[in-house]
Amino acid sequence: MKIMVSACLLGVSCRYDGGDNAVSQLAVIGQEAELIPVCPEIYGGLPTPREPSERSGDRVVSKSGRDVSEQFAKGAREAVRLAKMLGCEAAILKERSPSCGTHQIYDGTFSGVRIPGSGVTAEWLRREGLQLFDEDELAACLKWIREKKEETGC
Numbered sequence: 244m245k246i247m248v249s250a251c252l253l254g255v256s257c258r259y260d261g262g263d264n265a266v267s268q269l270a271v272i273g274q275e276a277e278l279i280p281v282c283p284e285i286y287g288g289l290p291t292p293r294e295p296s297e298r299s300g301d302r303v304v305s306k307s308g309r310d311v312s313e314q315f316a317k318g319a320r321e322a323v324r325l326a327k328m329l330g331c332e333a334a335i336l337k338e339r340s341p342s343c344g345t346h347q348i349y350d351g352t353f354s355g356v357r358i359p360g361s362g363v364t365a366e367w368l369r370r371e372g373l374q375l376f377d378e379d380e381l382a383a384c385l386k387w388i389r390e391k392k393e394e395t396g397c
């Protein structure tokens with residue numbers, strides 16, 4: 244089974260400020276499934292480091308006001324293309340990111356206010372039928388993987 248993962252959660256320094264969001268417990272998931280790292284913002288053509296961005300209605304806007312909706316859409320398109328080509332059934336994504344957030348994002352005012360919602364890539368992957376988990380849902384993800392394996396007998 245293949246699981247797409249936000250690359251920053253695997254320790255890749257692709258976060259907007261050049262850092263990462265490494266979660267060492269992901270190694271446990273890696274023993275049960277093949278992990279496919281993706282960073283939609285890099286795939287969309289944005290550099291690292293880069294300005295932070297937030298979703299604002301239908302658009303994605305950087306802190307200085309640059310509209311980066313096209314880059315975010317391109318990144319989502321590439322992630323969906325890879326997920327389909329490789330047969331990823333689920334994704335573990337960085338919560339609150341304007342690309343990867345699965346349950347929560349920031350509200351577009353750059354003031355740290357969180358709202359229910361998804362990042363652009365999370366939204367597109369969900370639409371393709373992938374099961375989404377955030378980095379705090381690894382136990383649920385593990386359970387899901389084991390149940391799936393039991394169901395399919397592999």
Ligand code: SF4
Pocket residue numbers: 249250251252257258259281282283284285337340342343
């Ligand atoms: Fe991590 Fe996703 Fe942001 Fe890339 S776009 S740095 S993978 S949260």
